[in-house]
Amino acid sequence: MPGRCIFCGVKTTPGNPCHSLLPRYAFPIASSIPLACSGSFILASRPQSLDLIRRLIAFDTTSRNSNLELIDFLRNYLGDHGIKSELIFDVTGKKANLYATIGPDDRAGYALSGHTDVVPIDGQDWSSDPWTVKEEGDRLYGRGTSDMKGFLGVVLNAVPELSRRQLSTPVHLLFSYDEEVGCLGVRRALEVIKDLPVKPKGCVIGEPTSMKVAIAHKGKTSLRCHVHGLECHSSLAPKGVNAVEYAAELISYLKRMGRRFAAQGPFDQDYDVPHTTVHTGIVKGGTALNIVPKDCSFDFEFRYLPVQNPADLVAEVKRFADEELAKEMRAINGECGFSWQQISAFPGLDTAEDAEITVIAKALTQANDTIKIAFGTEGGLIQQIDIPTVICGPGSIEQAHKPNEWVMLEQIAQCEAFLERLTARVSS
Incomplete structure (x- = not known):
């Protein structure tokens, strides 16, 4: 009598078992034995485990x-x-x-x-x-x-x-x-x-x-960026260093990196998302609207194709922070800038x-x-x-x-x- 393959639903016979199945994985369709049905797949016996x-x-x-x-x-x-x-x-x-x-x-x-x-x-x-x-x-x-x-x-x-x-x-x-x-x-x-x-x-x-x-x-590397600014009354905002605003500039740069990968690659079409992605997930900063915030932190991650080096990706972010943002911050106060903490990583x-x-x-x-x-x-x-x-x-x-x-x-x-x-x- 015909049976049915648990893997693909194809009808089978004793002399022609689909997928080289062991006998317990196929059963006669016309059977009075209680059966466990799984969608298009029919189990002749319950899994042993x-x-x-x-x-x-x-x-x-x-x-x-x-x-x-x-x-x-x-x-x-x-x-x-x-x-x-x-x-x-x-x-x-x-x-x-x-x-x-x-x-x-x-x-x-x-x-x-x-x-x-x-x-x-x-x-x-x-x-x-x-x-x-x-x-x-x-x-x-x-x-x-x-x-x-x-x-x-x-x-x-x-x-x-x-x-x-x-x-x-x-x-x-x-x-x-x-x-x-x-x-x-x-x-x-x-x-x-x-x-x-x-x-x-x-x-x-x-x-x-x-x-x-x-x-x-893909591999993953995730970091926490701490932005160190200078606090002051919001009416004197130009005399402070707004940590939230500088965090926003850096987050915006991360967004631009992600858009670049999406447009220019590298690509691997075997992935559902065929390029490296960048994601900012948590932002914390500020205490009151009338205070220029001195601290802000945010967590971000790269999910990168194996052909890319995560150290290069992180180095690009830090380079932008140091060369484009920290110089401007330190012109107001030399103690301002960025620090970094690795959260997790796997290749x-x-x-x-x-x-x-x-x-x-x-x-x-x-x-x-x-x-x-x-x-x-x-x-x-x-x-x-x-x-x-x-x-x-x-x-x-x-x-x-x-x-x-x-x-x-x-x-x-x-x-x-x-x-x-x-x-x-x-x-x-």
């Missing part, structure tokens, strides 16, 4: 909290399957990364990577408990279902089979803390991993890409189409194409220690960080199929 996803969601690992309870759960779970883990702590000892290897440790393998922290639920209007998975129709709801505990649960679900197999190529696990607040945890982990006798030869980060293989994303990711990890990920997803994504990940940092990296995971970034965050059941099933194929590949 749901219980593990529920366990992970139940840990409130908002970035401001410790993640050690979750890390202990992961370590114990891996230990129950004979897998040793190394914990890499932050300076407080309240957070940790976990790194483990399944299979032979004398050769390079493929890393599966993800962050354990989630964004806050503060001020969000949830229709159910964010820390308890709600299954409704073809979706799982809960904080982290899409970003990115769904992926972590699928990885854990694959561990028993990976541990039973005689692997010819190892699988490495890297679970980090504080990705959501600047990719802090993975930086400490990579300091250890880069000096290992054998490190991974490729990495898949399971951020939500709807199980498409992403080979690139872009740019992995070659013909890189081994790209070719493998495309094979595991049965995809012919790759994509480039707008949001940032830990991938650029991992790539910096010579581990080629791609992004591929269940869910969509459009659901991440929102109230009632959700992931489709068929996305979880697709990710399970991805890891089943990986398990078969590293066992051969």
Whole structure:
């Protein structure tokens, strides 16, 4: 009898399975077995990782909290399957990364990577408990279902089979803390991993890409500019140095930079926004209308194409501030000017189409194409220690960080199929 492919909805037969699916991912259309329907996709059985996803969601690992309870759960779970883990702590000892290897440790393998922290639920209007998975129709709801505990649960679900197999190529696990607040945890982990006798030869980060293989994303650098002026009564405004007005001039210059990138590039049409962008998000300054303000600060960021150097972008802004604005300010008072504070930064990711990890990920997803994504990940940092990296995971970034965050059941099933194929590949 015909079945239907979970990935594309195409009708299949036992002798002609679409996408080389395992039997449990297709079912006879004329069937009395209760089925989970997911849009145009029909699941013959429920994803196997749901219980593990529920366990992970139940840990409130908002970035401001410790993640050690979750890390202990992961370590114990891996230990129950004979897998040793190394914990890499932050300076407080309240957070940790976990790194483990399944299979032979004398050769390079493929890393599966993800962050354990989630964004806050503060001020969000949830229709159910964010820390308890709600299954409704073809979706799982809960904080982290899409970003990115769904992926972590699928990885854990694959561990028993990976541990039973005689692997010819190892699988490495890297679970980090504080990705959501600047990719802090993975930086400490990579300091250890880069000096290992054998490190991974490729990495898949399971951020939500709807199980498409992403080979690139923009980098980000964000700064806070402090403008130091001279206070006076507003009736004597020319004798003061208005910090708000000079901040406005610099913000206007940032806007002109953004317009220049939009008009002149460089461009990469594979991105939804094909050029570097500049954005000012927060401005604070002034105390009263009749006082020339002495202080103003504003936060801004560049989301830049990997071909651009963020240091050059920041240098251009500082050069304009020093050469065009600070001279004028200091003509009135020599103490006036600008100071700068780095808020956060992560490099872009740019992995070659013909890189081994790209070719493998495309094979595991049965995809012919790759994509480039707008949001940032830990991938650029991992790539910096010579581990080629791609992004591929269940869910969509459009659901991440929102109230009632959700992931489709068929996305979880697709990710399970991805890891089943990986398990078969590293066992051969």
